[in-house]
Amino acid sequence: MALDLHISTGSTNPIYRQIVDQVRRAVVCGELAVGDQLPSVRALAERLLVNHNTVAKAYVELVRDGVIESRHGRGVFVAKKRSIYTKAERNRRLETVLDAFVSEAVILDFDDDEIRRAIERKLKELNGRGREDGT
Amino acid sequence: MALDLHISTGSTNPIYRQIVDQVRRAVVCGELAVGDQLPSVRALAERLLVNHNTVAKAYVELVRDGVIESRHGRGVFVAKKRSIYTKAERNRRLETVLDAFVSEAVILDFDDDEIRRAIERKLKELNGRGREDGT
Amino acid sequence: MALDLHISTGSTNPIYRQIVDQVRRAVVCGELAVGDQLPSVRALAERLLVNHNTVAKAYVELVRDGVIESRHGRGVFVAKKRSIYTKAERNRRLETVLDAFVSEAVILDFDDDEIRRAIERKLKELNGRGREDGT
Amino acid sequence: MALDLHISTGSTNPIYRQIVDQVRRAVVCGELAVGDQLPSVRALAERLLVNHNTVAKAYVELVRDGVIESRHGRGVFVAKKRSIYTKAERNRRLETVLDAFVSEAVILDFDDDEIRRAIERKLKELNGRGREDGT
């Protein structure tokens, strides 16, 4: 299955962030499996109509987080999953995105049950797409 | 109940964003009712020890989004609630932050139950601060 | 004490790496204490005669590793020390630099005792310069 | 004893570097004696499943550093040991990798004893592979 990325230039979210997030999501969903090769920096840049440095920046961040690995001269591949961060650091990072999510939901005037249902829907969606539980 | 804001300078979240979010949340939670007066730009800046341009920027955004309104020469007040976003737009915005949250959580290797518990904890935390359920 | 950095353009080590390494070393040695401000991206770039993007790249990496933190519009500061990486990840990273060190030493024909003495000398040097043990 | 090389494609260390380092170490450790013949570029490339240009590049570097010598039409042999670097240069090079190693270890929050133990472990590992102490 070809990696399907789309970036929005009008967003406050920088382009390289959008790439990072979408690749991570593809890995989480099982669209990309361990060992799969990603498009080359230049090929992806051309496809997304962005500068190659922007793609490279996204790939560097993904490498640093252990999601992908770069084999010199050969390309970029999905890495074997490994735990990089301490429990404290993982909690710190979870808190950041949790805050962003719940605040935005509350500001948009969704109530607690709507938030719960949204979460359940999304978890089901992910589990359905190739993620074996007990991962 | 006086508006209780606290900003953190070390955060990646810009200060003006923190102000906007906390005011919005206070309105949603009922800590601030329609017609309540907010502190003046300069008073709030002084209290929070931030630049007054930063507070002004936050207020501009809140006015633009219809949360507060400025009455010339009198001050800034909580506006009558009006829905700005269509249902579809609200859902679209929720989906964005929901995706960001759940995929980050999964990448960080939290399982479904940990995610649910994190959500419950955060909701409880918010409800504790004056928000009655079903608000 | 002003931060004293020097980069060598002829090295195989990229410029941004040299900056990262030297800042880390300065933090380790106590030349930079928690809360100290680093030179601005542009000021440092000018001083080192390199492009500001190169300095920015170094700072981004230091932020990602939790060594420094960026306060928007104010500058970059030495962060409070926190453990980010798991034991396994720390070991993995140690192994990489350990291999590089010992291989090079062996290739240069230093014997085991010379290597031990070099390590002792360096540890003493670091402990003498503001690093309290039990850190 | 046949030259025992193993390269890891996933490493950040380029393949040609891995070959260079391992050959040098084999010479230092006595696994390869003066006058011993090395496998041909193509034979080694085939054995290691790498591009022959990669092996050639490694051999060029080893020749340049005086570790091996190529006898036209006959093959590649371990050269008579000669010191290329002055004492000062050897110390300078050791200092560079020593700094990199110790400061990374300290940043990763390993204490002095852990560093010592890591060194001992690595030295033992190397000595186990045919290097007699005092070599």
Add this chain to the structure above:
DNA sequence: GTGGTCTAGACCACG
């Protein structure tokens, strides 16, 4: 003034 992002284009290292 501060850092962050992006582009266009170049050159290098590796295989």
Add this chain to the structure above:
DNA sequence: GTGGTCTAGACCACG
């Protein structure tokens, strides 16, 4: 052909 680094220069967000 692959990724990595760097420059010069631009524009944006924040305070």
